[in-house]
Amino acid sequence: MASNADILAFQGGLKGAPSDASPFKRPLALAAPPHAWLILIALAFALAWFGNIGYRKLVKADEGRYAEIPREMVASGDWLTPRLNGFKYFEKPALQYWATAAAFSAFGLRDWAARLWPALTGFLGVLLVWLIGNRAFGPPVGLASAAVLASSGIYAFVGHFLTLDMGVSVFMSATVLFCMMGQRDGTSPRAERNWMLAAWAAAALAMLSKGLIGIVLPGAAFVAYVLLARDWRRFARLHWLPGLALFLLIAAPWFIAVSLANQEFFHFFFIHEHFERFLTKQHGRYQPFWYFVPVLALGATPWLFSLAAGFANACKGKAVYVAPEVKLSRMRSFNSERFLALWCAVVFLFFSASDSKLGSYILPLFPAAALLTGLQLRRASRGGMALQAAFAMLLGAAACALAPRLTGFAEPSLPAELLANYVPWVIAAGAALALGGAAAAWAAWRGLGLASLLLLAAGALGFVQLAINGHESLSPLYSAYDVAQKIKPALRPDTPVYTVNTFDHTLPYYLGRTVTMVGYTDELTVAVGWEPGKFLPDLAAFQRRWAADRDAWAVFAPSDFAALAPALKATMDVVAQDPRRVIVRKKAA
Numbered sequence: 001m002a003s004n005a006d007i008l009a010f011q012g013g014l015k016g017a018p019s020d021a022s023p024f025k026r027p028l029a030l031a032a033p034p035h036a037w038l039i040l041i042a043l044a045f046a047l048a049w050f051g052n053i054g055y056r057k058l059v060k061a062d063e064g065r066y067a068e069i070p071r072e073m074v075a076s077g078d079w080l081t082p083r084l085n086g087f088k089y090f091e092k093p094a095l096q097y098w099a100t101a102a103a104f105s106a107f108g109l110r111d112w113a114a115r116l117w118p119a120l121t122g123f124l125g126v127l128l129v130w131l132i133g134n135r136a137f138g139p140p141v142g143l144a145s146a147a148v149l150a151s152s153g154i155y156a157f158v159g160h161f162l163t164l165d166m167g168v169s170v171f172m173s174a175t176v177l178f179c180m181m182g183q184r185d186g187t188s189p190r191a192e193r194n195w196m197l198a199a200w201a202a203a204a205l206a207m208l209s210k211g212l213i214g215i216v217l218p219g220a221a222f223v224a225y226v227l228l229a230r231d232w233r234r235f236a237r238l239h240w241l242p243g244l245a246l247f248l249l250i251a252a253p254w255f256i257a258v259s260l261a262n263q264e265f266f267h268f269f270f271i272h273e274h275f276e277r278f279l280t281k282q283h284g285r286y287q288p289f290w291y292f293v294p295v296l297a298l299g300a301t302p303w304l305f306s307l308a309a310g311f312a313n314a315c316k317g318k319a320v321y322v323a324p325e326v327k328l329s330r331m332r333s334f335n336s337e338r339f340l341a342l343w344c345a346v347v348f349l350f351f352s353a354s355d356s357k358l359g360s361y362i363l364p365l366f367p368a369a370a371l372l373t374g375l376q377l378r379r380a381s382r383g384g385m386a387l388q389a390a391f392a393m394l395l396g397a398a399a400c401a402l403a404p405r406l407t408g409f410a411e412p413s414l415p416a417e418l419l420a421n422y423v424p425w426v427i428a429a430g431a432a433l434a435l436g437g438a439a440a441a442w443a444a445w446r447g448l449g450l451a452s453l454l455l456l457a458a459g460a461l462g463f464v465q466l467a468i469n470g471h472e473s474l475s476p477l478y479s480a481y482d483v484a485q486k487i488k489p490a491l492r493p494d495t496p497v498y499t500v501n502t503f504d505h506t507l508p509y510y511l512g513r514t515v516t517m518v519g520y521t522d523e524l525t526v527a528v529g530w531e532p533g534k535f536l537p538d539l540a541a542f543q544r545r546w547a548a549d550r551d552a553w554a555v556f557a558p559s560d561f562a563a564l565a566p567a568l569k570a571t572m573d574v575v576a577q578d579p580r581r582v583i584v585r586k587k588a589a
Contacts, residue, residue: 028380030449032139041143041454045150046123048461053119053160054112055469057506059478061522063162064505067114070100071509080258085503086514086534087527090268094254095208096167109512118166122159125170126150129367132177133374136184136336140450145374147453148306151460154299154359155366160468164210165360171206173367175199175218176343183237183334193239200243204250212274215247217350217364221343228342231333264530272526287357292348295359299366302392302437302460303373305384310376311369314341337375340368377453385444389456393437396463399430413579418474425470432462477580484510486576486583487553498554500542500564502581507555515555518542539564546571552586 033041058067065084072083082089082097096117103113126146133142149155158166181187182195199218206214226234259265300307314337347365351357377385403426410416436459443452476482483504487497488511497511500518508514518536521528528535536542546552546568554572556564561582572584 026382026447028377028382028385028444028449028452029447030140030144030378030380030453032143033450038143045126048458048465049123049126049150049159050119052465052469053115054110056111056472057475057479057481058111058114058162058509059471059475059506060480061505063114064480064507064509066096066162066164067100067111068505068509070097070104070114071109071512072514073097073101074104075512080254081262084505084524084527085508085517087524087531088262088264089524089527090258090262090265091273091523092164092210093208094258095205096164099167109509114509115160115162118162119159121167121170122155125155125166125173125367128170128174128177129370129374132181133371136181137371137375141371141374141378143374143450144377144453145370147457148303148373148377149367149370151457151464152299152303152366152370153301153460153464154295154363156461156464157468158360158363160465163360165363168206168210168214169363169366171202171209172214172218172364174202175206175214176221176340176368177371178202179218179222180336180339183234183339184336185334192237193242196237196239196243197246200239200247201250204247207251208254211269217347218343220350221339221346224346225339225342229333229335229338234334268526289352291357292352292359292362295362296348299359299362300369301395302388302433302456303370305388305391306376306380307369307373310372310374311341311344313376314338314372337372340372343368344372382444382447385449385452386441389437389440389444389452391437392456392460393434393441396430396432396434396437396459399463400427400434401430403427403430414474414477415579418477421473422470425466425473429463429466429470432466433459435459436462476578479510480504480507481510482578483507483555483576483581483583487511490585491553492551496545496549496552498536498542498546498552500539500554500556501560502555502557504555504581516545543568546586549586554584556582556584558582 058064069082069084069089072086073079076083079094079098079101082092082094099117100114103116104110107113126149129149130142130146133145134140135142158169176199178195178199182192182199187195203215203218206218208214222234222238226232297304317335317338344365347362351361354361403423406423406426407416407419410419436455436457440452440456440459443455471478484507491497491511493513497507497513497515498518499507499515499520501520503517503520503522516534516536517524517528518541519538521535536545542554546554553575558577558579558581561584571587573587574582575585576583
């Protein structure tokens with residue numbers, strides 16, 4: 001129940017606070033809303049966040065891969081050894097596979113069930129920032145930070161795309177934030193112990209999500225803080241004995257069991273996938289050291305300016321306004337803002353130093369960055385917020401203006417007509433950002449702090465959601481759904497399906513069965529070496545197998561099929577083709 005003081009403060013934020021300063025420099029008057037408004041905001045956000053996770057078909061490669069592995073778990077009943085297209089797949093641990101397999105078991109093989117785990121963990125990450133922001137810094141920092149995180153471009157995108165990055169990012173962020181709460185001076189011994197045990201448990205879940213980084217990166221940030229602050233007593237407050245026991249109890253059983261069942265696991269997972277991936281370019285993801293600078297800038301849109309100011313203030317130790325009841329905690333020795341800033345720096349520098357880079361790798365820094373941004377927004381001026389919102393408005397208008405030029409990127413494998421279908425979605429996305437930015441700028445100038453914040457967040461989230469939804473117009477190129485619909489009606493369980501010199505990760509998922517790979521190993525080169533009998537090494541082997549089959553299907557890349565057609569056309573009928581594949585069936589004898 002909101003108190004009268006809360007309601008008066010909220011109404012003041014809506015109506016604008018009087019000030020004798022110039023309109024540009026007047027404070028934004030960001031006030032915490034009453035509980036009834038919080039419930040409405042949370043429900044609206046939940047609807048916007050989860051409403052479209054089943055709208056699009058799964059696309060290659062990540063979405064197909066991380067749906068197919070759980071599908072095979074359910075089909076085989078083996079939840080210990082992950083497999084992709086029948087081959088052992090040890091690149092990542094099993095937590096997300098289990099969660100998705102459980103969703104498939106409960107709801108069936110549905111695309112929204114495949115995306116449920118990243119969407120759910122992303123949603124929980126927003127709630128986590130809301131909770132910690134209020135507990136550590138006082139309202140309305142929690143709401144401001146949650147709005148920033150939910151509408152940051154990269155966070156909103158990854159939360160609606162099937163990869164492992166959202167889960168591990170949220171669990172690592174929980175580790176860092178729980179540790180921060182446990183280390184704050186003035187925390188009671190019982191609360192300190194509970195927060196630290198929660199941090200150890202979150203680190204275990206992070207390790208089960210994506211490996212050693214789940215514990216190594218939070219540990220590195222903590223050590224770096226202790227060294228910089230020369231505050232050695234922090235080590236004694238980690239609750240090592242119960243913490244490590246809890247960590248091992250959660251994380252160790254699967255690693256032990258899968259190692260005992262598969263002698264290949266230990267070297268491949270811990271040596272190949274951690275040290276060799278980080279230190280070498282063998283995964284083909286080499287980018288320059290500065291690669292994540294534009295990723296961070298785009299990923300933080302539309303909050304980049306506030307994030308930069310909040311990070312700078314945290315590094316300098318510059319105080320921000322806090323509620324009287326929490327002001328004392330900021331005067332003690334543990335500096336929460338600096339700890340958050342240091343975590344952001346550790347994540348950014350660690351992956352920048354790696355020779356294997358993907359844009360989503362720096363996602364773990366965004367929850368902490370959102371908290372720094374929320375702190376900055378509480379001290380923001382009307383003019384500063386209005387300028388930030390106006391910049392978002394210009395970006396949205398630019399997206400609208402440039403959208404029709406997308407058709408200029410057409411090529412044989414990316415037809416202009418499909419790009420033309422995507423153009424209206426990009427225009428709608430740009431319009432959402434432009435309108436949200438314009439409304440937020442107006443509200444900020446009027447001193448309507450909460451309204452300005454939520455309008456800009458809504459416009460930014462709408463931009464991402466509409467752009468993602470529109471990608472469905474390109475799904476015939478990036479998803480095997482349509483191919484599977486052509487094959488499945490006539491496909492018997494014992495009929496082989498070959499993919500010749502190509503492999504679409506979504507094909508096994510949409511067929512509901514594995515396929516036989518020919519000549520192209522993709523990421524399964526090492527796994528094929530473990531089980532070579534499941535793979536055909538070349539076209540000669542394929543032709544021998546094809547000749548022996550009574551009924552069979554095959555998928556070719558168009559260029560390969562054109563070269564092979566003279567030798568094979570007498571034995572196969574072309575069932576369908578598109579710019580990226582040709583689907584054939586063996587002719588009846």
